[in-house]
Amino acid sequence: MSYITATTLDDVLDALADGPASIIAGGTDWFPAQGDRAFSGTLIDISRLSELRGVTKTDTGWRIGAATTWTDIINADLPPAFDGLKQAAREVGSVQIENTGTIAGNLCNASPAADGVPPLLTLDAQVELTSLKGARCLPVAGFLQGVRKTDRAAGEILSAIYIPDAPAGSHSSFVKLGARKYLVISICMVAVLVTIQDGFVSDMRISIGAASPVAMRLAALEDALRGLAVKDAADAVTNALIHGLTPITDVRASADYRQAAAAPLIRRAITLALEGAT
Numbered sequence: 001m002s003y004i005t006a007t008t009l010d011d012v013l014d015a016l017a018d019g020p021a022s023i024i025a026g027g028t029d030w031f032p033a034q035g036d037r038a039f040s041g042t043l044i045d046i047s048r049l050s051e052l053r054g055v056t057k058t059d060t061g062w063r064i065g066a067a068t069t070w071t072d073i074i075n076a077d078l079p080p081a082f083d084g085l086k087q088a089a090r091e092v093g094s095v096q097i098e099n100t101g102t103i104a105g106n107l108c109n110a111s112p113a114a115d116g117v118p119p120l121l122t123l124d125a126q127v128e129l130t131s132l133k134g135a136r137c138l139p140v141a142g143f144l145q146g147v148r149k150t151d152r153a154a155g156e157i158l159s160a161i162y163i164p165d166a167p168a169g170s171h172s173s174f175v176k177l178g179a180r181k182y183l184v185i186s187i188c189m190v191a192v193l194v195t196i197q198d199g200f201v202s203d204m205r206i207s208i209g210a211a212s213p214v215a216m217r218l219a220a221l222e223d224a225l226r227g228l229a230v231k232d233a234a235d236a237v238t239n240a241l242i243h244g245l246t247p248i249t250d251v252r253a254s255a256d257y258r259q260a261a262a263a264p265l266i267r268r269a270i271t272l273a274l275e276g277a278t
Contacts (some may be wrong), residue, residue: 084172
């Protein structure tokens with residue numbers, strides 16, 4: 001096994017160019033996934049790369065460095081459109097996990113139950129992938145391709161997440177259903193971002209996770225709710241408008257339970273977002 005402590009991004013890119021390697025920052029997903037198996041490959045530790053950490057404002061939105069921890073996000077001075085992401089950050093695990101686990105690790109792990117993904121989808125987030133050949137950006141929805149599958153090539157590192165400015169007055173929420181209140185993997189989860197204008201819903205974004213191989217936006221439902229009076233939005237959510245879910249049965253819940261839980265969770269998340277907006 002080779003262990004590389006990177007101090008610059010160039011260190012990482014050079015090591016990746018030499019052959020297959022695993023990248024860790026907090027390692028809160030990577031180490032448990034190894035189980036009892038011996039690891040004989042190359043491990044690149046990016047936890048000391050200050051250039052990959054932090055939340056900064058750009059001309060058109062926000063940049064979140066790949067090694068930014070969930071605690072960093074919770075403490076960042078961000079607009080109300082990020083409230084859902086902050087709420088998700090408080091749900092990813094214990095305080096110790098929040099202090100070490102990173103936003104990029106949550107994405108690269110590509111779990112259907114990754115808490116950070118639904119809020120990022122409602123924020124229209126993009127990931128930046130960097131290699132010796134340069135950098136490319138793609139939407140989070142395009143980066144995540146299935147259970148434990150991403151569009152990251154062998155020589156690339158997810159270096160940052162870019163989020164465009166949300167419409168003025170946008171508010172968001174995140175609701176997670178689990179077997180207990182804390183320290184639990186999601187049975188189902190919903191993120192909502194809403195914008196209100198003159199008492200009506202001018203924009204509505206809804207994403208649901210742990211109900212399909214990859215968290216997804218609910219476009220048909222979003223379209224149906226835009227233009228409604230604020231007082232009618234949550235009650236307008238029906239099962240007929242929730243398309244594309246393919247939940248599984250596992251040790252946490254049955255597929256039928258996840259399907260049945262979707263509509264009430266969405267109504268709850270919409271209500272919370274609207275309360276913040278009004």
